[in-house]
Amino acid sequence: MGIINAVKLxxxxxxxxxxxxxxxxxSAIRGVDLDIQAGQFIAILGHNGSGKSTLAKxxxxxxxxxxxxxxxxxxxxxxxxxxWNIRQTAGMVxxxxxxxxxxxxxxxxxxFGPENLGVPTKEIWDRVYDxxxxxxxxxxxxxxxxxxxxxxxxRVAIAGTMAMKPECxxxxxxxxxxxxxxxxxxxxxxxxxxxxxxxxxxxxxxxxDEAIQADQVYVMDEGQIVLSGTPREVFSxxxxxxxxxxxxxxxxxxxxxxxxxxxxxxxxxxxxxELEDALxxxxxxxxxxxxKSGEAKHVDKDRTx
Amino acid sequence: MIRDIxxxxxxxxxxxxxxxxxxxxxMATVVFIVSVFLIHDLVGFLIATAALGACIWxxxxxxxYMLKGLKVIFIIxxxxxxxxxxxxxxxxxxxxxxxxxxxxxxxLAGKTTMRLVYLIVGSTxxxxxxxxxxxxxxxxxxxxxxxxxxxxxxxxxxxMSIALRFIPILLEETDKIMKAQQARCADxxxxxxxxxxxxxIPVLVPLFISAxxxxxxxxxxxxxxxxxxxxxxTKMKPLIYNRRDKIGYAVVIAYLIxxxxxxxxx
Numbered sequence: 001m002g003i004i005n006a007v008k009l010x011x012x013x014x015x016x017x018x019x020x021x022x023x024x025x026x027s028a029i030r031g032v033d034l035d036i037q038a039g040q041f042i043a044i045l046g047h048n049g050s051g052k053s054t055l056a057k058x059x060x061x062x063x064x065x066x067x068x069x070x071x072x073x074x075x076x077x078x079x080x081x082x083x084w085n086i087r088q089t090a091g092m093v094x095x096x097x098x099x100x101x102x103x104x105x106x107x108x109x110x111x112f113g114p115e116n117l118g119v120p121t122k123e124i125w126d127r128v129y130d131x132x133x134x135x136x137x138x139x140x141x142x143x144x145x146x147x148x149x150x151x152x153x154x155r156v157a158i159a160g161t162m163a164m165k166p167e168c169x170x171x172x173x174x175x176x177x178x179x180x181x182x183x184x185x186x187x188x189x190x191x192x193x194x195x196x197x198x199x200x201x202x203x204x205x206x207x208x209d210e211a212i213q214a215d216q217v218y219v220m221d222e223g224q225i226v227l228s229g230t231p232r233e234v235f236s237x238x239x240x241x242x243x244x245x246x247x248x249x250x251x252x253x254x255x256x257x258x259x260x261x262x263x264x265x266x267x268x269x270x271x272x273x274e275l276e277d278a279l280x281x282x283x284x285x286x287x288x289x290x291x292k293s294g295e296a297k298h299v300d301k302d303r304t305x
Numbered sequence: 306m307i308r309d310i311x312x313x314x315x316x317x318x319x320x321x322x323x324x325x326x327x328x329x330x331x332m333a334t335v336v337f338i339v340s341v342f343l344i345h346d347l348v349g350f351l352i353a354t355a356a357l358g359a360c361i362w363x364x365x366x367x368x369x370y371m372l373k374g375l376k377v378i379f380i381i382x383x384x385x386x387x388x389x390x391x392x393x394x395x396x397x398x399x400x401x402x403x404x405x406x407x408x409x410x411x412x413l414a415g416k417t418t419m420r421l422v423y424l425i426v427g428s429t430x431x432x433x434x435x436x437x438x439x440x441x442x443x444x445x446x447x448x449x450x451x452x453x454x455x456x457x458x459x460x461x462x463x464x465m466s467i468a469l470r471f472i473p474i475l476l477e478e479t480d481k482i483m484k485a486q487q488a489r490c491a492d493x494x495x496x497x498x499x500x501x502x503x504x505x506i507p508v509l510v511p512l513f514i515s516a517x518x519x520x521x522x523x524x525x526x527x528x529x530x531x532x533x534x535x536x537x538x539t540k541m542k543p544l545i546y547n548r549r550d551k552i553g554y555a556v557v558i559a560y561l562i563x564x565x566x567x568x569x570x571x
Contacts, residue, residue: 060529084531092529099519100526104438104470111541113530124541146473160530 003073003168003200004059004090006034010067011054011223028054030223031068036202036216038167041194043211043231044204046220047245052204055220056172059202060092073167088117091161095173097153106148106156107132107141113164124163131162134197135189151182155189162193168200169193175207183207208235208249212270219244236268251275316433322364323434326546327443329553333360334431336557340564341423344416349567353423356560361426364434374429375422382418389414437469439542446544459535467523475516482511 011029014022028051036042046052057063058070061077072090075082091113094100103109107128114124132138135155145153154174161169171190175183187203187210194201203210211217217234219227221244227234235241238248238256248256255269255278264285265278317323322330337356344350361368375382395409432440445462452458483493486507493504 057525062525062529084533087529087531092526094522094526094529096519096522098474099522102467102470102523102527102530104436104466108438108541112527112532115539115541116531116533118537118539121539121541121543124539128541145470164530 001071001074002035002037002040004034004036004070004202006032006058006068006070008033008068009055009058009065009070011051011058011063012066013054028223029058029065032220032223032225034218034225036168036200038200039194039198040200040215041191041213042200042202043214043217044202044220045206045208045211045217045246047206050220051223052220053172054223056092056170056202056204059090059168059170061086062092088164089166090168090170091164091166093154093157093161093169093171093174095176097150097157097177100157101145101153101160104144105141106137106143106145109145109156110159110163113160117164127163127165128159131159132156134162134193135159149182150178151185154178154182154186158186158189158193162199166199168202170202170204172204173206174203175205175210183210187213206246208247208252212249219246231270232268235270314433315436316366316370318365318434320363320365320434321549322360322430324549325434325553326544326550327435327439328447328544329550329557330431330435331440331443331447333553333557334428336561337427338424340560341420341427343564343568344420346571348571349564350419352563352567357423357427357430360430364430366430366433371426371429371433374425378421378425382421385417385421386414389417438466441466441469442540442542442544459538463535471516471519474519475512478515479508479512482508 009029009032010027013026013028015024015026017023030051032051032055034055044052044055054063058065058077059072061072061083064078070077072086075086075089077083077086101109102112110128110131111124114127119127129138129141132141135158137152137155137159140148140152140156145156148156157174158169158171169190174190175186178186190201190203191213193199203214205211212231212235214231217227217229217231218225219234219241226244227237227240235248235252238252241248247253249270251272251274252269255265255275259265259267263279263282265275265282269275269278337353340349340353340356344353361371390406390410391404393407393410393413395407398406398408398411400406435443441462444465445458448456448458448461483491487493491504491507493501493508495501496504
């Protein structure tokens with residue numbers, strides 16, 4: 001059993017009227033089975049309302065399952081007395097960088113978690129400096145968070161969870177409000193934490209390009225996991241993903257369209273390099289790019305550049 | 306207007322006043338405010354002025370910066386001056402229909418103005434030289450005896466420090482909402498006061514909604530970082546008294562004794 005394990009997980013949002021009678025029940029998660037091994041980089045994809053954020057909040061015991069069980073490192077999230085241990089084990093980073101920074105100075109914000117855990121003062125400082133160094137924000141330690149860019153704020157938020165020494169970080173669309181540079185910054189930081197420190201990362205996103213680097217990808221729709229596997233396995237099913245109203249990475253899409261045009265390309269091409277190699281192989285096999293077709297011209301350029 | 310409020314704005318500098326423990330500064334401010342209300346004659350006035358001047362000089366904050374805070378209360382000042390001058394009975398200076406300006410009124414107006422100005426400047430020194438977090442930490446520590454009476458001291462100081470952190474964010478948001486509405490021909494600048502206030506209502510509604518949404522998000526983020534109230538919490542920057550803080554207390558107490566003597570003698 002992995003660090004996070006879900007068995008037949010169900011979660012319903014219940015709205016009640018003034019008298020306390022149940023008015024409406026919305027099922028956000030309908031029977032999810034999940035087993036995440038320690039040290040992995042997991043991406044969870046899905047369009048809006050697919051239940052992916054609800055699932056993330058379950059992992060931090062911010063929401064408790066209506067049915068089924070979810071365990072974090074063997075601790076059941078429905079058990080009230082495990083809550084603080086679970087939150088320390090599985091840190092969480094949210095979408096809006098402004099709404100999750102509590103301190104008025106960067107270092108104070110990073111120290112907020114350890115303060116809550118009752119860590120002695122000297123160790124708090126060690127942890128704060130250590131986590132700020134790991135996310136590369138050390139030089140901003142005495143700045144006001146209001147003056148940082150979105151990407152920097154998210155890195156501070158990541159440092160804030162890292163200071164609690166979690167074994168697993170759940171990131172709920174951390175890049176949704178950032179510009180492309182900020183996105184690169186945050187994903188790079190997360191990736192590094194995963195590779196260098198062996199922190200388990202669960203990245204919830206709707207940017208396909210971010211999911212390419214994951215060890216395992218889960219695709220959610222209507223509260224269920226509909227596709228799972230390595231990024232290559234998942235992204236080779238372009239047609240199915242489109243049915244689920246999801247995009248595929250640009251390169252994969254290009255390869256998919258080329259294949260439809262008759263090129264013998266393999267499924268699940270993820271990077272520009274792979275596409276280039278595959279196209280060179282096509283050429284060696286005698287496939288030529290017709291200069292007439294607009295798309296083919298584009299391919300020609302891609303290959304030579 | 307909003308940008309002129311200096312209360313709650315920290316002025317970074319490296320001075321002895323900046324480095325003092327917030328509890329010392331809190332006590333000093335309270336003592337000073339009390340003393341300002343005890344002023345009755347020139348001696349008292351001089352003593353208070355000297356104390357205030359010394360603090361401003363020690364704090365290395367430009368006087369101009371400190372007086373900015375007075376802009377906000379300018380209207381209140383004018384009101385108090387006028388009302389005091391007109392409605393205080395006493396020896397008449399001149400009369401204009403039903404308005405009587407009296408000697409006593411002028412003196413009272415002067416005293417009240419001076420008190421108000423000293424009050425604002427005195428408390429501005431504290432907020433300008435103390436970071437908001439230091440201030441709330443100081444308040445929490447200073448009020449901690451009230452915990453025994455089940456007064457939520459920690460919660461209060463946490464709420465205050467969060468409020469202070471969100472002031473610039475909400476200001477920015479107000480600005481954004483106003484610009485978005487101006488782009489759709491909303492008018493905030495013309496019309497009389499009542500008209501303008503009415504026009505602000507469409508700004509307040511989205512602002513409140515967004516503030517509540519932010520509060521909700523923040524509460525969740527705090528919970529995710531294991532926040533569970535003040536119990537069992539350690540401090541990253543605990544407040545510890547230094548030598549200079551003890552000296553600070555000594556000065557404050559000396560000032561207080563001076564006032565007690567002054568009142569007893571005169």
